[in-house]
Amino acid sequence: GAVVSQHPSWVICKSGTSVKIECRSLDFQATTMFWYRQFPKQSLMLMATSNEGSKATYEQGVEKDKFLINHASLTLSTLTVTSAHPEDSSFYICSASGGARGQPQHFGDGTRLSIL
């Protein structure tokens, strides 16, 4: 149980393109979803936390207008990287957590984004 599907796995696109990444909880209702970014050989960096039906809470230093997060249902959250540039190239990972407090986060497989 507790499967999180993230799509796409790889994206290569030109600078200036907007890219949408989907995160779905397949067998549980995810009241909270999280978006992380990870650069090579570095630790996970939390970008934002989203609760279903509410606006996302962004971590300090993360641009809200650059990284648009939508959590419209209990099973789907999307991250859109708008007007992506080479410095946005990274490994983006979503995770989801069910309703009970203290429950673990379950991670998707991640999306490797390369901006040329």
Next chain:
Amino acid sequence: QKEVEQNSGPLSVPEGAIASLNCTYSDRGSQSFFWYRQYSGKSPELIMFIYSNGDKEDGRFTAQLNKASQYVSLLIRDSQPSDSATYLCAVNNGNNDMRFGAGTRLTVKP
């Protein structure tokens, strides 16, 4: 002081040995504790969780929690080369606020 601290390693153990990974946390109100394994280029996967003081065993893995000392550890018995990965300690304060350590890189040498 970081909220969740881990020794970055690398920790190197021979195959068949016990690997001991340690983690300390600063929020005394923390209630749930998790260990994730992350292979290079992959996303983290949950391997253990513990909520109460003491030991919790699952196969070759044992999680140990000491809330008084704000310390949680992971023991891996009979370490295998396939255990080579980065191990992330995560602590949840009960409000769905989970903080991750930077991870300890473990290498198991054949």
